[in-house]
Amino acid sequence: MALTNEVIGERLREARKNVQLSQEAAAAVIGLDRTALIKIEKGTRTVTGVELQQLAQLYRRDPAEFLVDQPLQEDLLITFGRIEGNAPLGWSKEIAHQIEILKEAVRLRDMLGDPLSAFPPIYQLPLPRSYEEAAAQGKEIAVLERERLKLGAGPISDVANLIASQGIWTAAVNFPDNVSGLFIAHQQYGLAIFVHQRHARVRRRFSYAHEYAHALVDRNRREPEPTSTQNKNDFIEKRANAFASEFLIPAAGVYESLERMHKGRPSRASAWIWDVAADEAVHHEVRHDGTAQRISVHDVALLAHEYAVSYDVAAIRLRDIDAISRNQLTTLLEQRDQGKQLLRALKMLAHSSEEEQEEQPYLIRQLVILGIEAFRRNKISAGRFREVCELVGIPYEELMPVAVAGKED
Incomplete structure (x- = not known):
């Protein structure tokens, strides 16, 4: 697409509508006449660099989005707004803040010249037509x-x-x-996974893995x-659930754990041994204590702690x-409270609690590391680094010594 005044004007008009601003309101904020903005949006008047910067800031966009050689994508805040509907003001501000952190991280990443090709592969799979097919695909990908x-x-x-x-x-x-997570593939910002902050840690872990499946298979959805x-009954969601289960708690690992516990074996088993003296195979029946082999509530609790998943998972x-x-599963699920009681008594509940909701500021960490690296490589000034610290709510005085130490190295 050629970047004519008409194309840029159309993108500006679309961005304005996305934030639900009238031409009159937008023009007033940046000090333009409404007729001037009309001409800019129609492409009959060239937008200046300063005006583009002001309009982009007003529309919560990066100015580069209007000048790249691809169609303008929906603003992330609008995407989140569609999820919530008429979002409360507080919720909108919180989401807007997270998106601004993401945008700043993208700007620093691009400034550092980090490649965008370091994405995981796309697994080309047909849409599953049954639950069995969805489960098989998810486990195979995992x-x-x-x-x-x-x-x-x-x-x-x-x-x-x-x-x-x-x-x-x-x-x-x-x-x-009612929302546990969201995967986004955005032309400007790359790939992003958001999960529900108020969910327990083990549920968030599952949501991260679930959305990662969408990144691996469903990245090209419109x-x-x-x-x-x-949409929990959609086959692609079932596929993502199967992926998350196998990815977080792989069958091979479970079998190894059961073997270490000496659990899960049949009460009777046959053993065939080659007798070298008689030059023939000899059959032996091996008997196990049936009660010793039974998987009990404490075994499930320890397995949940080992793989940092919920007791139910x-x-x-x-x-x-x-x-x-199936009957054993029903019994074990009815005993979940006893399993949690054991983990609590052993001070192992931190990895398995359904109630724990500690912070997970991964995006903040990503931005801070990018900011330190950009400052170390003289890509940003001390003032800009201070703005990064203020954006994530970490005192500048705490991070500046780290950034300076990196420059001295």
Whole structure:
């Protein structure tokens, strides 16, 4: 698309409408006559650099968005607004602040010249036509992604940090109660995953993994759609759930954990051993203590703690890999309170509590690191670094010594 005055004017008009401002109101804010703004939007008058900067700030856009050689995408605040509907003012301010942090991080990343190609691969899969197909696809992708990331079968200590290492912005925000997460692929800002801040840590971990599945498979969908109670039965959501289960608590790892616990074996098993003296195979029946092999509530609780998932997810995962029966699953789910009581007594509840809601300022961390690196490499001034600190609410005096030390190195 050629960047004519008409194209730039149309983009400015679209951005103005996205923030629901009239031409008269927008012109008044930046000190223009309404007729001048009309001409700019029609392309019959060239917008000056100063006017473009002012209008972009008013429309919550980066000025570069109006000058790139691609169509203008929807502003992120509008995307979030569609999720909430008529959002309360406080909620809108909080989301707007998170988006401004994201935009500043993108500006610093671009200033540093960091490549945008460090995204995870896109797994080309057809849309699942059944629950079974969705579950199979999700588990297969999780196995492949774990192999690609060289994770083995062990627990993932910090899934949000892992996702961030793949070039995806991660943040927790106060979504509406029926929304657990949102994945966004934006032309200007790249890939971003947002999860519900008020959910317990183990649920947020699952939401991060769930949205990561959308980043791996559904990246080219036209419009971002939140994960909510309204679309929970869609097959692509089922696929993302299956991915999250296998990604966070892989079947191979569960089997290894059960083997270490000496649990989950049948009460009777056959053993065939080659007898070298007789030159023949000899059959032995091995008997186990049936009660010792039974998976109990404390086993599920310890498994949940090991993989930092909820008690329910651990129990359901055991059923998913046929380590327990349906009746056993029902019993174990009824005993969840006893499982949490054990973890609380052992001071292990921090990784498994359904009530814990500590902060997860991943996006803030990403921005601060970018700010320090930009200052160290003389890409931004001390004044600009102070603005970064103020944006994330961290005292400038705390971070400046770190940034200066980096320059001295």
